[in-house]
Amino acid sequence: MIRRAGSQMGVPYSWGGGSLQGPSKGVDSGANTVGFDCSGLVRYAFAGVGVLIPRFSGDQYNAGRHVPPAEAKRGDLIFYGPGGGQHVTLYLGNGQMLEASGSAGKVTVSPVRKAGMTPFVTRIIEY
Structure with missing residues (x-):
């Protein structure tokens, strides 16, 4: 799942894309760009291992078990904004996350940001 998402490094950000x-x-501002938005990338990654999750980040936030961020494991989902509705990323471990970033304009690896993070991360796959 992480390998599948990582294979998209550098692909453009496209709101509604993926x-x-x-x-x-995508749609609206992403209508002329082939790429991924945050929740589209995460959904694509999980589909690669046969796990179908909802399309929108707010729904993805509630698609698994909530875990305190201090207990996050590789592959957990990190969310931002009320109810996780603004952004979702894939936790890589060691303080890093993989995301389709609107500000970077592409799929990239970034340090985990604490500002705006939801109180829990979501674990979709238990291991």
């Missing part, structure tokens, strides 16, 4: 099969044209 399908189960890969990058796609």
Whole structure:
């Protein structure tokens, strides 16, 4: 799942973009760009291991078990904004996360940001 998401490094950010099969044209501001938004990238990653999760980050936040951030494991989802509705990333471990970043304009690895983070991360796959 992490390998599948990581294979998209550098793919453009496209609001509303991303399908189960890969990058796609987004909507509104992303309508002319083939790429991923945050929740589209995460959904694509999990689909690669046969796990279907909802399309929107606020729904993804409630799709698994909530875990305190201090107990986050590689593959957990980190959310931002009320109810996780503003942004979602894939935790890589060692303080790093993989994300389709609107500010970076692409799929990239970033340090985990604490500002705006929800009180819990979400574990979709238990191991």
